[in-house]
Amino acid sequence: xxxVTQSQPEMSVQEAETVTLxxxxxxxxxxxxxFWYKQPPSRQMILVIRQEAYKQQNATENRFSVNFQKAxxxxxxxxxxxxxxxxxxxxxxxxxxxxxxxxxxxxxxLTINP
Amino acid sequence: DVKVTQSSRYLVKRTGEKVFLECVQDMDHxxxxxxxxxxxxxxxxxxxxxxxxxxxxxxxxxxxxxxREKKERFSLILESASTNQTSMYLCASTSPQGDxxxxxxSGTRLTVV
Numbered sequence: 116x117x118x119v120t121q122s123q124p125e126m127s128v129q130e131a132e133t134v135t136l137x138x139x140x141x142x143x144x145x146x147x148x149x150f151w152y153k154q155p156p157s158r159q160m161i162l163v164i165r166q167e168a169y170k171q172q173n174a175t176e177n178r179f180s181v182n183f184q185k186a187x188x189x190x191x192x193x194x195x196x197x198x199x200x201x202x203x204x205x206x207x208x209x210x211x212x213x214x215x216x217x218x219x220x221x222x223x224x225l226t227i228n229p
Numbered sequence: 230d231v232k233v234t235q236s237s238r239y240l241v242k243r244t245g246e247k248v249f250l251e252c253v254q255d256m257d258h259x260x261x262x263x264x265x266x267x268x269x270x271x272x273x274x275x276x277x278x279x280x281x282x283x284x285x286x287x288x289x290x291x292x293x294x295x296x297r298e299k300k301e302r303f304s305l306i307l308e309s310a311s312t313n314q315t316s317m318y319l320c321a322s323t324s325p326q327g328d329x330x331x332x333x334x335s336g337t338r339l340t341v342v
Binding site: 119121 | 260262264269270271272273274277287317319321325330331333335336
């Protein structure tokens with residue numbers, strides 16, 4: 116079974132700083148999908164970024180980028196120029212096939228301080 | 230926009246009660262999921278369904294059942310609520326024809342007393 120581990124329960128940075136959230140996973144699959152989801156206090160889960168394992172290029176979405184290391188089974192999220200609105204729980208997730216079940220990590224609570 | 234609506238944002242029930250958590254999506258998605266969210270544990274899959282009247286157990290199905298009589302509605306049932314089922318429950322849906330993104334509801338925070 117696949118597992119996803121987020122080793123940082125909480126993080127806190129100052130506004131405008133860069134922060135990196137860590138995620139490792141375990142799988143025997145060669146192709147799969149990885150995601151970062153954001154859950155603000157409103158509780159609405161929002162997809163931040165996704166990565167397909169067969170793509171070597173790291174995904175980027177505006178201020179959000181990932182460092183995908185397939186051999187190391189590592190998938191970290193970098194937030195540049197952090198903003199107060201980035202304050203949220205962040206979940207790393209794994210999906211074996213399209214539209215199948217997601218396996219989530221434990222979450223990292225990120226606080227951006229003014 | 231796709232919407233996944235969970236009928237209650239907050240719910241308080243007594244131990245032993247039968248509890249129904251309702252989830253409705255409006256985009257004709259085939260796949261629907263129920264997750265439970267607990268601090269330090271992330272989201273864990275309870276049940277999922279890939280079609281009407283179809284259901285499959287997730288990682289923590291004990292104490293729960295589901296019903297999917299119509300494509301747009303996926304109900305989670307706590308047959309006899311217990312205090313260890315106090316949690317946040319999230320429903321989600323997706324389509325195999327889509328871009329594999331999930332759409333989540335905004336969650337039901339259930340307290341069993």
